[in-house]
Amino acid sequence: MSELWTQPAIDTSAIDGLTDAETIKRVRIPASISYNYIPGLAPTRFLRGLAEKKILGERCQTTGDVYVPPRGVSPIDGLPTVEQVELPHKGTVASFCVVHIGFGVNAPPTPFCSALVLLDGAAVSVYGPVQEVPYDQVRIGMRVEPVWADxxxxxxxxxNIKWWRPIDEPDVDAESLKGHM
Amino acid sequence: MGEPSGPGDGLLSAPLVIEYPFNRTTGPVIGAFLTGLRDGIVTGITGEDGRIICPPVEYDPTSGAPLTTMVPVGSEGEIVSWSWVGAVRDGQILDHPHALALVRLDGADTAMLHVVDAPSADAVRTGARVRIRWAEERSGSITDIAAFELIGADA
Known part of the structure; x- marks a missing residue:
C-alpha cells in the first residue's frame, strides 16, 4: 500500500509494550442522523393510494396541472390542491441517465437506467428504474408502464412500483415533454 | 411506511436514517494513540515546552511545530471538569445516566473528554480520582476505554 500520509516519523521508544504489529492507520467513523419522517397529509394520501395500486395526483385550481406525488399545495398559485386525480398506469420517459456506480439497498445491478417518467395526464415526472429492456436502448419519448410488487x-x-418497462406504443414527441421534468 | 406514531390524525410516519460512512486515515500520531488504546496503554505527546499533551496532537498548540515524541501516561487521573448526562440519547457509549468529564491522566498536562460511570451526580466532583475501565474487546478506538470509574471513597 502506498503511504497514507506524509508527516514526521514519531518516536514511541518511551512506551513499553506498544506492539509493532498492525498499527492503526484507518478508522471508520460513521456519522448518522436518525429521523422519524412524517410525509404530511397529501403524500400520505398518495402513499395510501399506492397500497391499492392507485397513483393519485392532485390538481392545481388555477392551471389544472396535476402534481404527482402531491405536496398538497400548488407551486404555481400557492393554494391547496383540493381535487384528487387517479392517474393511468402509463407514461413516457421524459429523461433518463445510465447509472454505473451502485448505491442504495434497493437499486438494481449496474449498469441500469434511472428515468423520469411523465405519467399520462400529469404535469411533473416521477423517478424510477427502467428494466426489461437493455439500458442502452432506453430513449426519451419511450412509452412505459409500472411493474408492481405482488x-x-x-x-x-x-x-410498490418495482420498475418501469416499455410498452408497445409509438414514442411520444420529445418536444411535448418539455417543461414536464 | 408504518401506521401513525407521531402527530396528526392518520398521518404516516417511518424511520429515516441518513448515514455518512466516513473512513478516515489517522496519521502517525493518532494512529499510535489508537494502537496504544488497543494494547491497553494511553499515550501522550511531548510539546515543545515539555508539557505532555493527552490525547496527543500532531502539532504544538502554541508554536505549530510538528510533534513526534510520544510517551505513556497513567491509567488513573482526576476530573478537571464535568457535567451530568441525565437523559441519555441513543448511540452514547453508556446507556444509563453518567458524567461527561475532562479527565487529566497522571503524567499528562492536558485533559481528555470521556464518560465517567458514576452512580449519581452527587458522587462526582472536580478533583475526584478516576481510573480507566477497559473494554473487554479492544479494536483501536477511543471506546476501547469503556468508561472512567471513580476511585475509592469518592465512589
Whole structure:
C-alpha cells in the first residue's frame, strides 16, 4: 500500500509494550442522523393510494396541472390542491441517465437506467428504474408502464412500483415533454 | 411506511436514517494513540515546552511545530471538569445516566473528554480520582476505554 500520509516519523521508544504489529492507520467513523419522517397529509394520501395500486395526483385550481406525488399545495398559485386525480398506469420517459456506480439497498445491478417518467395526464415526472429492456436502448419519448410488487407485498411505499418497462406504443414527441421534468 | 406514531390524525410516519460512512486515515500520531488504546496503554505527546499533551496532537498548540515524541501516561487521573448526562440519547457509549468529564491522566498536562460511570451526580466532583475501565474487546478506538470509574471513597 502506498503511504497514507506524509508527516514526521514519531518516536514511541518511551512506551513499553506498544506492539509493532498492525498499527492503526484507518478508522471508520460513521456519522448518522436518525429521523422519524412524517410525509404530511397529501403524500400520505398518495402513499395510501399506492397500497391499492392507485397513483393519485392532485390538481392545481388555477392551471389544472396535476402534481404527482402531491405536496398538497400548488407551486404555481400557492393554494391547496383540493381535487384528487387517479392517474393511468402509463407514461413516457421524459429523461433518463445510465447509472454505473451502485448505491442504495434497493437499486438494481449496474449498469441500469434511472428515468423520469411523465405519467399520462400529469404535469411533473416521477423517478424510477427502467428494466426489461437493455439500458442502452432506453430513449426519451419511450412509452412505459409500472411493474408492481405482488399484491401481498404492497405497502404504503413508492417501492410498490418495482420498475418501469416499455410498452408497445409509438414514442411520444420529445418536444411535448418539455417543461414536464 | 408504518401506521401513525407521531402527530396528526392518520398521518404516516417511518424511520429515516441518513448515514455518512466516513473512513478516515489517522496519521502517525493518532494512529499510535489508537494502537496504544488497543494494547491497553494511553499515550501522550511531548510539546515543545515539555508539557505532555493527552490525547496527543500532531502539532504544538502554541508554536505549530510538528510533534513526534510520544510517551505513556497513567491509567488513573482526576476530573478537571464535568457535567451530568441525565437523559441519555441513543448511540452514547453508556446507556444509563453518567458524567461527561475532562479527565487529566497522571503524567499528562492536558485533559481528555470521556464518560465517567458514576452512580449519581452527587458522587462526582472536580478533583475526584478516576481510573480507566477497559473494554473487554479492544479494536483501536477511543471506546476501547469503556468508561472512567471513580476511585475509592469518592465512589
Amino acid at each position: 399484491d401481498d407485498a404492497l405497502t404504503t411505499s413508492f417501492e
